[in-house]
Amino acid sequence: MKHLICFFTTLLLFSCSTENKIEENLETPNLETYYPDNNTDNWDAISLNELNWNEAELQPLLDYLEEKNTKGFIILYDGRIVVENYFNNHTASTNWYWASAGKTLTATVAGIANDNNLISLDEKVSTYLNQNWTSIPIDKENLITCENLLNMTSGLDDSLGDSISADNLKYIADANNRWAYHNVYLKMQDVIATASKTTFKSYFENNLKNKIGMSGSWIKLNNLNIYWSTTRSMARFGLLIQNKGKWNGTQIVSEDFIRKATSTSQNINKSYGYLWWLNGKTSYQLPQSQFEFSGSLIPNAPNDLFCALGKNDQKIYIVPSKKLVIVRMGASADASNFALSNFDNNLWEKINALIN
Template identity: 35%
Template sequence: MTATSTAPPAEPPPVVVDPRTLAPYFPPTTGASWDTIAGARLGFDTAALTAALDWAGTQRSTAVVVLWRGRIVAERYWSGWTPAKDSIIASASKSVLSAIAGELARSGQLALDSAATRYLGSGWSRSPGTEVRITVRHLMGMMSGLNDSLQTVVQPGTRFYYNNPGYYQLFGVVQAASGESINVLSRRVLFDRIGMSGSTWFPNVDTGELGWILSSTARDMARFGLLALNRGRWNGVAVLADSAWFAASWRATPPDNAGYGLLWWLNGSTSYRIPGPYRLPSQPGALIPSAPADLVAALGKGDKKIYVVPSLELVVVRHGEEADASGGNPLAVSTFDEQWWRKLKLAFRY
């Protein structure tokens, strides 16, 4: 009888987990580990994503991070940057202060509709007859009615004017409300709780007014974007306990600017106003036409960007110098935003 041999049974093909079944991921608050996921698993066009990242690298970018449900889909660095390198994020830090103010409001330490004089005392502006009617919410919505000299131009609450000296008063407000310095307060309620160890506030002066400006790593920017994406929750823990705060801060606040909330920029409206004179007219259309309508963004001078897209569960961060595609010296949204999202749209296939 001739012996015969049989081949071992073939191993079953590897199981590919449907990424839609993956729970949201949050990186550890200490250390450098951070889970990744391939864009191809998400149905992204990886060639288009690579092209978008390559283009960003030609635009004086120093770092780009893309997260999906908290996992890193793409991360690139240029000009000697690393994940540990931090630098000023300009007005993108306004959205960080918004979150901190929201937590103080939730805890009852800060009343948004109270006059700013409650926390700053009288004489903080150069319009003593008007300042008693300027609320904390007015300052956060860039509708204080003040100009860069803190003098009244229009009545509070009636017009949008992107006013850094007025915004800087919010640091005095939150420090008085909490009884803590801005760095101690930020570490206690936010930074330490989500691992933003590479972020620090530094003094900054704009047209004579002292305020603070944040220096962050690209990964810290991504951490903050991830917290916002999850409406203040981090790995099941309510860091900013009032999730309604994000809904409120992502709602158009100034009566004449549908593209601005409480220190956040909003996409998807039929018009918006950009930083500029009080008489600057509204621009027709969405802030970034090629981006998803539900995109919200922390935007800073020099094309510092934290984009949050709830519908796609994405956070996209860009750090660097002012992009070559920007032209001029944009304080917030620039032509870079639209050009980049035209490329990202091809990658994310929405």
Template identity: 30%
Template sequence: MKKIKWAFALLLVGLLIFGYINYPKLNLISGYASKNLASNVFLAKRNAYFVNTVDHDMPLINLATAEADSEIKSAKASVYGLMERISVYKEGLGAVLTNTEHQKHNFSIVPERNQKRDTLPFPYGNQGVKDTVMANVDYDALEYVLSRALQDSVQKTRSLLVVYKDQIIGEKYGDRFTKDTKILGWSMTKSILGTLYGILEYENGISLEYRPFESLYNTDGPKSEITLNHLLRMQSGLAWDEDYFKISDVTKMLFLDSDMSQAQSDNDVIAPPTEVWNYSSGTSNLLSGILRKQFPTHQEYLNFPYAKLIDRIGMHSMLIETDLEGNFVGSSYGWATTRDWAKFGLLYLHRGDWNGDRIFADSWVDYITKPTEHSNGTYGAHFWLNAEGKYPDLPRDLYSANGFQGQRVFIVPSKDMVIVRTGLEEQSDEHFNTLIGDILKTIK
């Protein structure tokens, strides 16, 4: 009997210790489920049951119970009734996870948008696609490659789009997804945010050697040496922990912070600029905050990405969600249809020229595709590279916007091609090497 009591006592102590250690994580779990459900239901117009049973069927997140309220456009989630988190949706700004500082989304200012539809086909308009057959494209082989990728239940691909010489030559969607479904790009949003600095450089003459800590934050010491270039290349030397499986800098920022632009700014300098390369979502949101300070009003800041990039090239489905302080979450929360993500890739394929309208300087493409020191040739400036053959069988000039769960916009200049893949499962480099390689082989 004594042994049973001791065993029970040890089990109880163990459960208490486990609960004490993991209880704070429940905040992040329920926060993710609440925010993701609200965005998918009210922004992407997807079915709540499908999101809960499929999208949230991942380790830890599947512990949460989430439900959406269509009447007040909000979603709440908890883990076994604990740590309830609430997200609310506002048209034009997206869904935002509330916290103890902000109980609701009450912003009166939303982006002013010009979403006028023209009569041109894709990519320069939104009136269908060109129905031209190219003699050097093996359409049957391409159909087979795309269909096989969509049928792979392990890879969980949701859409695949291939654009060659400005024409869609292949397009496939998974169950409940269509050409009109908005899909979260996750960190592909970083490439959108980085592009806004290319536009600022071209139109306003902002220098990439600009030192925001010195100019905007009146900071002396090591931080004052950090430039926009260092931030765009993720080599500022600021401390950052990008770990999504524990309580870390990035999870605290995304699921606890009201002002996400401050998370990276508040961290210490651990190395002089350029001495280390450290991928950081906090850096992208810091850049979003710095961008906001370039405009005299909040309205002008909210209008800028839409007027100068998104609506300007007809990506009318796109929306970048904001945090509780009204900053664009440039690290993670950009939504668009697969075709509109492809338009973004085509803008880069054409080196900033959009059907005669120059969006950013030709030289900007050279800048963002120049390998950043210590990244092993895999990173430029808010874009990922194949400069040193991360994908050994693919062209070295390939570069891409990358996001969580295998979201990708691949730009392949030497093949005059853009490929978009969205899904629900992270892909290995080997998988992408094979998939993109098989697609390229269908062009004779």
């Protein structure tokens, strides 16, 4: 009987030990955040196996991306490349447009200028651009602050096209009373240029682009200033934001600004920060609409996800809880769109199958 008890005790201990080892093996590795070197194209990778991801779901994801007109796709885990693929004659060295996903570059540079006391987000825009930068009454124009440009609550009419000339900036509501997706955010670039006594491009390159090793350039197109770069450069920027504005030990933009930029920035569209879209909120509004939709922006995605969304499905997804940065560049997956599309939710169904 004594031998039998010993046998079952040993069996139980072995079973518990094996179970603990399986649980340990299923945990994702706890690694120090990796930053790619600024002067080379070398970039550390980590395998699906090391992360205990479902390798069988990788090819279905890649097939779906190719079918949906994707050109570049990257998944980073804590800075390391897990997946990097190029499709439809695109390569790692090919530039592509960010479209409105590049709004987040302007927001980040505004944060840097604010950190450096060049501007104040609480200050009225006319302090930097002088009066009559719009065609609305001066008392109404003076209500519009730099923050209103970043959170899309300027109150200016968003139905008049892309031009941000004074003649095309007309009153529709007092600032802070209406959320509308509007190109007037580009006036933030003029504010930064005026305050820094240089060009926006120069300030951007010296204070953001060069510090994290990005490539690319701003190109004027139909009244818009559009950023073009490689997919890896988009991923570099996402990694900076995922790590709360820090790059390899250097704070490029303050953690406090990143927190504000990626939190609800006004009480009208809960799913919008400072030019960033936010998941996991109770409602959201979309470009060119005043309708409030109930529910989360991307139901299949983690609640703490926030993202840069650009026309025709340019995407930077950031998920702090999972240490993920995911980038998608390409033509529109289905119909042309301004920011959010059905593709977001469908893509996250495929991503979840891989990472879970």
